[in-house]
Amino acid sequence: MSRRLPESLKKIPHTYCPGCGHGIIHRLVAESLDELELREKTVAIAPVGCAVFGYHYWNFDTAEAAHGRPPAAATGIKRVLPDRIVITYQGDGDLAAIGGNEIIHAANRGENISVFFVNNACYGMTGGQMAPTTMFDQVTTTTPLGRTLEDGYPVKVCELLSVLEGVSYIERVAVNSPANIMKAKKAVKKALGYQARNRGFTLVEFLSMCPTGWKVSPEKSLEWIDERMLRIFPLGVYKDKG
Amino acid sequence: MKKLWKGNHALVEGALAGGLDAYFGYPITPQNEVPEYMSLRMKQEKRVFLQAESELASINMVFGAALTGKRAMTTSSSPGISLMQEGISYLVGCELPAVIVNVQRGGPGLGNIAGAQGDYFQSVKGGGHGDYRLITLTPFSVQEMYEMTRDSFDLAFKYRNPVLILADGVIGQMLEPADLPEKVPPRKEFPYSMDWILDGAAGRDSRFIRSLVMDEGGLEQHNYRLWDKFAKMEKEISWEEHGTEDADVILVGYGTSARINLDVYNSARKNGLKAGYFRLRTAFPFPSKRLSELSSRSGFLVTEMSMGQMVEDVRLAVSGRSDVEFYGRPAGGLPEEEKIYGILERMLK
Amino acid sequence: MKAGKKKILLINEEYCKECGFCIKFCPNNTLAKKNTINSRGFHPAELKGECSFCGICYTVCPDFAIEIVDEEQISR
Ligand SMILES: Cc1ncc(C[n+]2csc(CCOP(=O)(O)OP(=O)(O)O)c2C)c(N)n1
Numbered sequence A: 001m002s003r004r005l006p007e008s009l010k011k012i013p014h015t016y017c018p019g020c021g022h023g024i025i026h027r028l029v030a031e032s033l034d035e036l037e038l039r040e041k042t043v044a045i046a047p048v049g050c051a052v053f054g055y056h057y058w059n060f061d062t063a064e065a066a067h068g069r070p071p072a073a074a075t076g077i078k079r080v081l082p083d084r085i086v087i088t089y090q091g092d093g094d095l096a097a098i099g100g101n102e103i104i105h106a107a108n109r110g111e112n113i114s115v116f117f118v119n120n121a122c123y124g125m126t127g128g129q130m131a132p133t134t135m136f137d138q139v140t141t142t143t144p145l146g147r148t149l150e151d152g153y154p155v156k157v158c159e160l161l162s163v164l165e166g167v168s169y170i171e172r173v174a175v176n177s178p179a180n181i182m183k184a185k186k187a188v189k190k191a192l193g194y195q196a197r198n199r200g201f202t203l204v205e206f207l208s209m210c211p212t213g214w215k216v217s218p219e220k221s222l223e224w225i226d227e228r229m230l231r232i233f234p235l236g237v238y239k240d241k242g
Numbered sequence B: 001m002k003k004l005w006k007g008n009h010a011l012v013e014g015a016l017a018g019g020l021d022a023y024f025g026y027p028i029t030p031q032n033e034v035p036e037y038m039s040l041r042m043k044q045e046k047r048v049f050l051q052a053e054s055e056l057a058s059i060n061m062v063f064g065a066a067l068t069g070k071r072a073m074t075t076s077s078s079p080g081i082s083l084m085q086e087g088i089s090y091l092v093g094c095e096l097p098a099v100i101v102n103v104q105r106g107g108p109g110l111g112n113i114a115g116a117q118g119d120y121f122q123s124v125k126g127g128g129h130g131d132y133r134l135i136t137l138t139p140f141s142v143q144e145m146y147e148m149t150r151d152s153f154d155l156a157f158k159y160r161n162p163v164l165i166l167a168d169g170v171i172g173q174m175l176e177p178a179d180l181p182e183k184v185p186p187r188k189e190f191p192y193s194m195d196w197i198l199d200g201a202a203g204r205d206s207r208f209i210r211s212l213v214m215d216e217g218g219l220e221q222h223n224y225r226l227w228d229k230f231a232k233m234e235k236e237i238s239w240e241e242h243g244t245e246d247a248d249v250i251l252v253g254y255g256t257s258a259r260i261n262l263d264v265y266n267s268a269r270k271n272g273l274k275a276g277y278f279r280l281r282t283a284f285p286f287p288s289k290r291l292s293e294l295s296s297r298s299g300f301l302v303t304e305m306s307m308g309q310m311v312e313d314v315r316l317a318v319s320g321r322s323d324v325e326f327y328g329r330p331a332g333g334l335p336e337e338e339k340i341y342g343i344l345e346r347m348l349k
Numbered sequence C: 001m002k003a004g005k006k007k008i009l010l011i012n013e014e015y016c017k018e019c020g021f022c023i024k025f026c027p028n029n030t031l032a033k034k035n036t037i038n039s040r041g042f043h044p045a046e047l048k049g050e051c052s053f054c055g056i057c058y059t060v061c062p063d064f065a066i067e068i069v070d071e072e073q074i075s076r
């Protein structure tokens, strides 16, 4: 099989850190849109976070919304252009902290959009501070002695949203091995396919490497997901209405 | 034919006449009639209505719809408009057209639900972060609630900038005769280029819209371009004046305060006082030049339903050439006619 | 896949950031870090020996730096 970069990616190098999962997830979204022939129908919302420059790398229509508000902006697009594919791409700070309200209500309305949620257990862009998804004992720049109970529990987005009636499909995947990446791609295609068939709200959570925020080597960051994240954030399908 | 209309209802009809495609809003008094009546009218006209989970969501839903080149709008009252400020700043930064209505109430904080004019600064000086301006229209009657809302979409698309309608709770709640068409008039297409919209990159290059400008000097250039645009908005300045040819003192107001001034002006003239009347129809751009001209022979008495905000712009325009006095009441207090009349008489002595 | 089509592994050295994922996961152990550096200061990956064109390196590369193409596609 030949493996060509998809048309949905622009042919330019990106500025993510070495080993960062964003590049892989960008490519999975782009490949999936190509394979489903949806590129020309897609409007995406990039977040405030490391992926803020998504529009420099994606070759489909993209805008950047205020921090945490991509689900609201996507709702605005989808409501006026219901036959387009509308996606948001959000980090854990964007989606689970400042944008907690918007994601819950978009999910609850069964907004027919696909959310690609990148959980890297920290705030990458602002320098590696605690995110809602930061785990106990994890050292970040604002939990220098590790996260404690005082900071609250890590937020489990898939578990939380899957109880909402409007949600049609939610899966948590990881991008730290070839097998996991293949599964992640299947999940992306499934979410987009559901949207194309007007099934309602879909979300894929990616456990994604942030070697810089975690202060480990790229190679170590792959293991870090297995060793530290999987226990708190088990992979799997949390909801599938078909 | 004139019929009795409520200001907030006339606003909805105006939006429909302006070709509104999508409305997003969150309830707050004294503008609840807007989302309520809008929810029915948008369904009837087969357009988009959505009650958002907050004003943060409303303004960002407007942002999303605006990205696609559709005519989008939200309405709220003071606390809700405060919540929207980040979103409004993004709309300006991204050069997106949208209409936002503030049916002002008393503040600060939760304040009260009476009509007030305490949000003038927030509206015309750039209420959110960054250097920016909004075209700000100030309706004075139920008829103008209709007309200004109708015409605001054209302005928003002409400049690719949000337009703010700065109303107040008195005008929103007021019932008065207004001449509105029986049926929603046919949609008017605008002559402006739409080569920027995001609707899927079919048969064209992909596009992006953003307000983050990180390249060296890029944001400075972006700001210069925006300011050129704000300067061009001067063309839209609009006001109404009476009796200014020979007035020694001119009453200045907007919205509800101007209505009160009009009564005072009429009785002053009846009594032979050389009073004038001036009201803003646009608060940004501000009719500075005209006020400056008038200051060569007249003094000014500015009234507001606040402790004095718009008066600062009058003082800047007049620049010390004549007297500018102020009378206002905050938090839903209506300026009293007798008081205004008394100050006017004193100034004319 | 049509039999007989000759494949080529393309490594865009300028895009590579030396994360080492392709090297780690290559089932044939045929990728390594180059001795030289690219313009951004990274040692790009290079092919040392036989490649089975399984595409795992393409799959794990976060930097859009690896593609597998049919030879005829690039000779054109
Ligand atoms: C209103 C607002 N508050 C704070 C910020 C600063 N900020 C930018 S990115 C970010 C965190 C992003 O983290 P996350 O969503 O986890 O994405 P990542 O960078 O890790 O991919 C913050 C707090 C902002 N831009 N806007």
Ligand code: SF4
Pocket (backbone or CB within 6 Å): A015, A016, A017, A018, A019, A020, A021, A022, A050, A120, A124, A125, A209, A210, A211, A212, A213
């Ligand atoms: S800080 Fe983390 S998330 Fe951001 S680009 Fe670097 S590795 Fe990726």
